[in-house]
Amino acid sequence: MSPAAGSRPGIIIGGVWLAAALLLQLTAVLVLTSRPTWRPIGLLAALLSIAVLVPSASIALAGLVVDAAALIAVAVAVAAAHRTPTPPSAGGTR
Known part of the structure; x- marks a missing residue:
């Protein structure tokens, strides 16, 4: 059940969801610029959004699908990063 619009809980939930939406946009920019920092930010954004949407799951299915x-995407990227061998250091060994 969603809190009433304009109520204190409604404003708090709206603020959290706005933060999640902004973090998802930041994630998209980081992905487009090939920055690996997109993974933790994307994870945080999805988790915040899920936390807000679950109480209203019956009317927020599309948002939950995007969060999923x-x-x-974060799980696949993290798994791929752990599979990729690290290149040798530029300076060599001593």
Whole structure:
């Protein structure tokens, strides 16, 4: 059940969801600029959004699907990063 619009809980939930939306946009910019920092930011954004949307899941299915896609993308990227061998250091060994 969603809090009433304009109520204190409604304003708090709206603020949290706004923060999640801004973090999702930041995640998109970081992905487009090939910055690896998108993973933790995307994870945080999806988790915040899920926390806000779950109480209204019956009317927020599309948002939950987007959040699930973001979580899957983060999981795949983290798994790929752990599989990729690290290149040798530029300075060599001593």
